[in-house]
Amino acid sequence: MPADQTDGTAGAHAVGATGHDGPAPTAATSGAATGSTGATATLAPGEGTEFRDRATVALADVPRVPGSKKPDPILVADGVVRRFGGLTAVDVQHVEIQRHAITALIGPNGAGKTTLFNLLTGFDRPDEGSWTFDGQTLSKVAAHKVARRGMVRTFQLTKALSRLTVIENMRLGAKKQRGEGILAALVKPLWAKEERENTARADDLLRRFKLDAKRADFAGSLSGGQRKLLEMARALMSEPQMVMLDEPMAGVNPALTQSLLGHVKDLREQGMTVLFVEHDMDMVRDISDWVIVMAQGTIVAEGPPDTVMADPAVIDAYLGGHHDEPLGDDDPLDEDHLHYRHEEDPAGTPPVDGHGATSTEGGTR
Numbered sequence: 001m002p003a004d005q006t007d008g009t010a011g012a013h014a015v016g017a018t019g020h021d022g023p024a025p026t027a028a029t030s031g032a033a034t035g036s037t038g039a040t041a042t043l044a045p046g047e048g049t050e051f052r053d054r055a056t057v058a059l060a061d062v063p064r065v066p067g068s069k070k071p072d073p074i075l076v077a078d079g080v081v082r083r084f085g086g087l088t089a090v091d092v093q094h095v096e097i098q099r100h101a102i103t104a105l106i107g108p109n110g111a112g113k114t115t116l117f118n119l120l121t122g123f124d125r126p127d128e129g130s131w132t133f134d135g136q137t138l139s140k141v142a143a144h145k146v147a148r149r150g151m152v153r154t155f156q157l158t159k160a161l162s163r164l165t166v167i168e169n170m171r172l173g174a175k176k177q178r179g180e181g182i183l184a185a186l187v188k189p190l191w192a193k194e195e196r197e198n199t200a201r202a203d204d205l206l207r208r209f210k211l212d213a214k215r216a217d218f219a220g221s222l223s224g225g226q227r228k229l230l231e232m233a234r235a236l237m238s239e240p241q242m243v244m245l246d247e248p249m250a251g252v253n254p255a256l257t258q259s260l261l262g263h264v265k266d267l268r269e270q271g272m273t274v275l276f277v278e279h280d281m282d283m284v285r286d287i288s289d290w291v292i293v294m295a296q297g298t299i300v301a302e303g304p305p306d307t308v309m310a311d312p313a314v315i316d317a318y319l320g321g322h323h324d325e326p327l328g329d330d331d332p333l334d335e336d337h338l339h340y341r342h343e344e345d346p347a348g349t350p351p352v353d354g355h356g357a358t359s360t361e362g363g364t365r
Contacts, residue, residue, distance in 0.1 A: 049269070050269060051100045051101075051268045051269050051271065052102075052265075052268060052269070052289065054100060055098065055100060055101035055102070055268070055289040055290075056289065058070075058071050058072065058098060058101070059071075059098060059101065059289060059290055059304070062290075064301075064302060064303035064304075064307055064308075065302060066298075066299040066300060066301060066302055067093060067094035067095060067096075067299060067302070068096070068302055069096060070096040070097070070098040071098070072098060072099045072100075073096035073097055073098060073099065074097055074098070074099040074133065074134055074241065074242055074273050075096065075097040075120070075131065075132070075133050075134075075151075075242065075273075075275070076094075076095075076096050076097075076131060076132050077092055077094070077095050077096075077120065077129065077130075077131035078093070078094050078129060078130055078131065079092075079093060079094075079128055079129040079130065080092045080116070080119060080120075080126050080128070080129030080130075080131060081126060081127050081128040081129055082112075082115055082119055082124065082126050082127055083127050088297050089112045089115045089297050090112040090115050090116050090119065090126070090297045091297045091298050092116065092129070092294075092297075092298065092299055093298075093299075095292065095299055097242075097273065097275055098273070098289070098290060099273050100268065100271060100272070100273055101268065101273060101274075101289040101290055102264065102265070102267075102268050102274040102276070102287055102288050102289050102290075103273075103274065103275045103276075103288065103289065103290045103291070103292060104276055104277075104278055104284045104287075104288040104290070104291045104292070104305070105117075105275060105276065105277045105278075105292050105294065106277070106278065106279070106281075106284060106291060106292070106293055106294070106308075107293055107294035107295050107317060108295065108317060108318055110296075111294040111295050111296065111297065111317070112294055112296075112297040112298075113246075113277045113294055114156065114246055114277065115297075116294070117153060117244055117246055117277065120138070120151075120244070121143055121146050121147075121151065121153045121244060122138070122141050122142050122143035122144075122145070122146040123143050125140065126139075133146075133149060133150070133151050133242070134149070134150065134241060136149060138151075147238060147240075148175070150238075150239075150240050150241035150242060151240065151241065151242045151244065152235045152238055152240040152242070152243055152244070153235075153243070153244035153245070153246065154228070154231045154232060154235060154243075154244070154245050154246060154248065155231070155246055156246040156247040156250055156277075158224070158227040158228060158230075158231050159231065160219040160220075160222070160227050160230055160231060160234075161219055162218065162219050162220030163218060163219075163220065164218070164219060165215070165216055165217060165218055165219065166206065166211060166214050166215050166216070166217055166218075166219055166222070166230060167199065167202055167203070167206070167215050167216065169219050169230060169234055170202035170205065170206065170230075170233065170234055170237060171195070171198050171199060171202055171237075172234065172237075173202075173234040173235065173236070173237030173238050174198040174201070174202075174237045174238070175237075175238050175239070177191065177194065177195075177198070178190050178191040178194055179191030179194070179195065198237070201237065202233075202237060203215070205233045205236055205237065206233060208233070208263075209229045209230075209232070209233045209263065210229075210259065211226065211229055211230060211233065214226065223253065223256075224251040224252060224253070225251075225252040225253045225255075225256035225257075225260070226256070228248055228251075228252055228256075228260060229256070229259070229260065229263070232245070232248070232260075232263060236267075240272060241272060241273060242272060242273040242274070242275065243267055243272055243273070243274050243275075244274075244275045244276070245264065245274065245275075245276035245277070246276070246277050247276075247277050247278055247279065248260055248264065248276060248278065249278060249280050249283055250279075257283075261283060261286065261287060264276065264287055265287055268289075281309065284305055285305040285306070285309065288304075288305050289304070290302065290303070290304065291303060291304070291305050291308040293308060293311075293313070293314050293317060295313075295317035300313045300314070300317055301313045301314050301317075
């Protein structure tokens with residue numbers, strides 16, 4: 001099997017696992033996904049505010065401290081630890097994700113954000129810890145079973161199957177496909193109607209994500225931003241309760257950024273919960289109801305975007321604990337310091353000017 005298809009299979013398992021033994025999706029979710037005539041379906045991406053307003057009210061009294069308890073958490077993790085040799089990549093004592101809200105997971109590179117994503121979605125196993133999703137334990141549950149229960153994810157590096165068309169990639173995301181069995185696949189009447197229904201739903205999603213013109217194109221021919229849109233649309237084929245996005249804006253053409261932002265907001269207004277990793281602080285401030293900050297594998301801050309952005313612990317995590325202190329005891333450009341260095345230099349080397357070049361009375365040498 002070609003390498004690109006092998007990588008894509010893992011992504012398909014995350015967003016297109018068959019079977020669904022979790023709670024049924026909400027009416028808002030299924031109605032918007034299937035193109036029903038409800039009010040949600042008539043709104044352009046990002047226009048709805050009902051669930052945003054609910055999230056604002058629900059989180060208003062939540063303490064702004066790491067590990068704070070939420071009024072209606074859909075995901076709860078306790079004591080999750082992952083070590084790689086002598087390095088502790090993740091050490092999260094307690095974290096809760098509020099239902100029907102958009103939560104951002106931020107932090108500097110190497111903070112453990114993607115590793116935590118991998119653990120929660122079954123793509124990696126922790127050394128310690130447990131977590132529940134909608135009241136069901138997910139500890140040691142395989143990735144495809146996590147997706148069946150309603151928690152799906154996308155990847156920082158997109159996992160579209162490059163040698164399949166866009167519509168074929170979309171159909172992979174549908175659940176309970178009868179034709180996936182070896183024997184059933186040989187009897188087309190058993191699954192032909194279901195495939196028509198899945199195709200109709202996929203076409204509706206492609207129109208919403210403005211990918212319908214690319215329907216018959218190979219996924220490998222799409223731009224980076226279009227692949228991000230395809231992966232998000234394919235995730236919705238499984239009618240999830242929670243969508244986890246790993247750096248959805250990474251590598252995206254600025255022309256598609258606003259479109260992606262609108263679609264992320266729209267997920268919340270369809271009744272879904274969103275947890276996303278992102279480095280773009282403008283995006284985080286724009287769409288997030290709550291922000292969780294990781295540094296060196298631990299959670300160092302939580303709260304609304306504006307509160308978190310002004311938190312000294314967050315500033316230190318990104319810029320370092322001594323970011324506002326001088327580099328040394330003396331200012332290297334101080335005139336007295338430069339004169340002292342000149343006097344003490346036995347070779348008589350001229351002082352260093354502000355541009356890093358040695359200078360003399362006659363000019364620069």
